[in-house]
Amino acid sequence: MSSAVRNRMQLHQQNIQSVFAEVFNHQPISRIEISRNLALNKSTVSALYRDLKDQGYVEELGEGDASNVGGRKPVLLAVNRKYGYTMNFDFGYRHLHVMQNNLSGDVLSYKQVNVKGLTLKQILPLIDAELENISANDHSSHGLLGISFAIHGTVDHNKVTYSPFLDMSQVDLEDYYTQKFQVPVLLENEANVSAVYERDFNKANEQLSNMVTISIHRGIGAGLIIHQSLHRGIHGEAGEIGRSVSIDGNWDGEPRKVEDYCSEDAIITQIQDQKHADNMTREDVVRLFKADDQVTKSALTGFVRNVAGIIYNVANNFDPDVIFLNSPLIEALPELKPQIESFYAQMAPSIRVPIKLTKNSHYATLLGGCALVTREVLGMEDAKLNFGAQTVVL
Amino acid sequence: MSSAVRNRMQLHQQNIQSVFAEVFNHQPISRIEISRNLALNKSTVSALYRDLKDQGYVEELGEGDASNVGGRKPVLLAVNRKYGYTMNFDFGYRHLHVMQNNLSGDVLSYKQVNVKGLTLKQILPLIDAELENISANDHSSHGLLGISFAIHGTVDHNKVTYSPFLDMSQVDLEDYYTQKFQVPVLLENEANVSAVYERDFNKANEQLSNMVTISIHRGIGAGLIIHQSLHRGIHGEAGEIGRSVSIDGNWDGEPRKVEDYCSEDAIITQIQDQKHADNMTREDVVRLFKADDQVTKSALTGFVRNVAGIIYNVANNFDPDVIFLNSPLIEALPELKPQIESFYAQMAPSIRVPIKLTKNSHYATLLGGCALVTREVLGMEDAKLNFGAQTVVL
DNA sequence: TGTGAGTTGGTTGTTTGAACAAACTAATCT
DNA sequence: AGATTAGTTTGTTCAAACAACCAACTCACA
Numbered sequence A, B: 001m002s003s004a005v006r007n008r009m010q011l012h013q014q015n016i017q018s019v020f021a022e023v024f025n026h027q028p029i030s031r032i033e034i035s036r037n038l039a040l041n042k043s044t045v046s047a048l049y050r051d052l053k054d055q056g057y058v059e060e061l062g063e064g065d066a067s068n069v070g071g072r073k074p075v076l077l078a079v080n081r082k083y084g085y086t087m088n089f090d091f092g093y094r095h096l097h098v099m100q101n102n103l104s105g106d107v108l109s110y111k112q113v114n115v116k117g118l119t120l121k122q123i124l125p126l127i128d129a130e131l132e133n134i135s136a137n138d139h140s141s142h143g144l145l146g147i148s149f150a151i152h153g154t155v156d157h158n159k160v161t162y163s164p165f166l167d168m169s170q171v172d173l174e175d176y177y178t179q180k181f182q183v184p185v186l187l188e189n190e191a192n193v194s195a196v197y198e199r200d201f202n203k204a205n206e207q208l209s210n211m212v213t214i215s216i217h218r219g220i221g222a223g224l225i226i227h228q229s230l231h232r233g234i235h236g237e238a239g240e241i242g243r244s245v246s247i248d249g250n251w252d253g254e255p256r257k258v259e260d261y262c263s264e265d266a267i268i269t270q271i272q273d274q275k276h277a278d279n280m281t282r283e284d285v286v287r288l289f290k291a292d293d294q295v296t297k298s299a300l301t302g303f304v305r306n307v308a309g310i311i312y313n314v315a316n317n318f319d320p321d322v323i324f325l326n327s328p329l330i331e332a333l334p335e336l337k338p339q340i341e342s343f344y345a346q347m348a349p350s351i352r353v354p355i356k357l358t359k360n361s362h363y364a365t366l367l368g369g370c371a372l373v374t375r376e377v378l379g380m381e382d383a384k385l386n387f388g389a390q391t392v393v394l
Numbered sequence C: 001t002g003t004g005a006g007t008t009g010g011t012t013g014t015t016t017g018a019a020c021a022a023a024c025t026a027a028t029c030t
Numbered sequence D: 001a002g003a004t005t006a007g008t009t010t011g012t013t014c015a016a017a018c019a020a021c022c023a024a025c026t027c028a029c030a
Helices: A008-026 A031-038 A042-054 A120-136 A173-181 A190-201 A258-262 A264-275 A282-290 A294-318 A328-332 A336-347 A361-378 B008-026 B031-038 B042-054 B120-136 B173-181 B190-201 B258-262 B264-275 B282-290 B294-318 B328-332 B336-347 B361-378
Strands: A058-063 A075-079 A085-091 A095-102 A107-114 A144-151 A154-156 A159-162 A185-189 A211-216 A220-226 A322-326 A355-357 B058-063 B075-079 B085-091 B095-102 B107-114 B144-151 B154-156 B159-162 B185-189 B211-216 B220-226 B322-326 B355-357
Touching: A008 A031, A008 A042, A008 A075, A008 B008, A031 A042, A031 A075, A042 A058, A085 A120, A085 A361, A095 A120, A095 A361, A107 A120, A107 A361, A120 A144, A144 A173, A144 A190, A144 A361, A154 A185, A173 A185, A185 A190, A185 A361, A190 A211, A190 A220, A190 A322, A190 A361, A211 A294, A220 A258, A220 A294, A258 A264, A258 A294, A264 A282, A264 A294, A264 A328, A282 A294, A282 A328, A294 A322, A294 A336, A294 B294, A328 A336, A336 A355, B008 B031, B008 B042, B008 B075, B031 B042, B031 B075, B042 B058, B085 B120, B085 B361, B095 B120, B095 B361, B107 B120, B107 B361, B120 B144, B144 B173, B144 B190, B144 B361, B154 B185, B173 B185, B185 B190, B185 B361, B190 B211, B190 B220, B190 B322, B190 B361, B211 B294, B220 B258, B220 B294, B258 B264, B258 B294, B264 B282, B264 B294, B264 B328, B282 B294, B282 B328, B294 B322, B294 B336, B328 B336, B336 B355
Parallel strands: A085 A144, A144 A185, A211 A322, A322 A355, B085 B144, B144 B185, B211 B322, B322 B355
Antiparallel strands: A058 A075, A085 A095, A095 A107, A154 A159, A211 A220, B058 B075, B085 B095, B095 B107, B154 B159, B211 B220
């Protein structure tokens, strides 16, 4: 209410943002096309565009093709590729993933750094080195614009509140990097950024307003896009579906959580125990499954049933347009997907929510973080922005 | 995006709505106060108010008190109490609840009609009679403005898609009443309107953006307010938490739903079976509980544990600012609430979502429907409207 | 108790400025 | 050359802002 457009100046600012969003989402685009899309007079668009250009956000890309019945060629406009860049990180169990993106969300560089067994304080200098290295080779006009971190754990008010396999309580990342660079620094749960990725980077989802991304890694969490915006909850704990307990009338002993049955960790531990093995990894499970190992096959059948149950419950809770699965295990064994779908179909005979796999989950979290921090840089948190409109993957 | 304010006319319309919202939410209010609240010039507010008055939406209520340091008395403005009325219905199991409200959401009349055992086609003439009776005694300028129905079941696109105890597939209520009166007719799930009630009628919730109302009647459902707006889901099935199944690794036989364990029906049936009784009602259960009956007490302990588990799961899924319980059984036995809270506290030792009871659940659904249909009448679906600002309960 | 200074609510007439419209230039096609 | 399209320039429009005013009140003080 109080943030609503109410006077001419606010109207002007909003229209500038609308023009920028058009350039962002449909680059390369001409002024006349923006004018038609926004139902704004072409002279108005020209004036608004001039403001954006003075601020350096946009640039001309050259001439486009004229219409086939004659007429002047349009001048193609685009987001300034040399405006600056964001740095986006993902703390994986074994690797730190590092990505550099420009203002449009295009990937400028990507790198994995081995951090297995290191503490956060030991990782910090590695991050600093990456930032310095990138900064030294940069030729953009504004340089570093913002930093994002995808966290495998919960985040509240930009602080890590819980992180299962890397102690993050010793360092305040937001504090450290805002002090150092005076740019927006953003921490966000990994399932949440993954959901933002689907909203902002996946053109197929442009018209969808409700999406749930179920992330099955060492734990289980969901990222929620509701009414086109990320639902974090008051403590940043919305979508912590791995903590759900069974409601079945049995209350003997400690209630067990969903995560205890069907996280990737739970499955690996289960197979390990039955095989009296040790230190197994996802790759081992994949290998055993492909070698037709019966213990593994039956464990994964249980996994598949449980995932179907989770999907059924998520569908009943949120009734989204689509559910994404972000699971390296299922990504490695795509034959599990139809099994999940068939168990789900048994549970929900009539109305079902479509299920899709998130491809290349590491990129997803980095790009989701990129989208969030870029929006903050632009002050366009709520606008409809279509990142990666012409992303060139390296 | 495309609905954003972009030209002077749209700006003007939005500002008219802002002024109306101020009158609506803070009536009685003076022009100067609106001007200060909206940061609009007082002459602008005067002009916008004049438009609203010409359309009949508002009226002057007389003079207020002057400031204690002198100065002219303000003229107090309010929503026109004689503009028209909405009719709001709730199909209960035993009664049809009927409420007439004015444009501000004030209760003009309330009535229960016995409909136990009747089919929808038999109930229809009773509804028509109520509408005619009210219409005959009305002296407002625009008469009937809209109709809402709270449905114990699921609703999609204003059609009932599932209704457990009253067959509603034979009659299209929206069709029938729009044909008859040419006013907006709205069908909505009972848990959803209950959630809207908490958002729009409960001043204590004004600052809250995420609320879940758990409705425990013959089934279990949740109404979701997320980011201040009702989340229905793509098929209108969001919040159907009663259908959730347990994820516990056991997949022998048909999975049982939450509803099977802890709806009011399930509890009554359970007690009935153990007592070899028949046709028990909620009132019987309440009586037995108060008479210290052990079977009832132990059944309700199970109920309380299950409700705590449901709350825990809802908190993990949505992480709302508050959870409301809309349950006639708990309303009748308020001593159950602390028990629920204590079981919940055992499950979630650190972060907990506050739990509150919805008072007078029948009013809640009617008023929630009133809020929804009134918003549609005004074309102000997304504005922040504070209904019942000065509701006089009859 | 009466008067005038100070204060506040609301109206009237004028100014402002962002979007708009029309007329223009530029560049292309057939 | 005539038709068509892209973009610019120049002047118009109209809702909000502003300034000056009127209306009506309080309070202090004679």
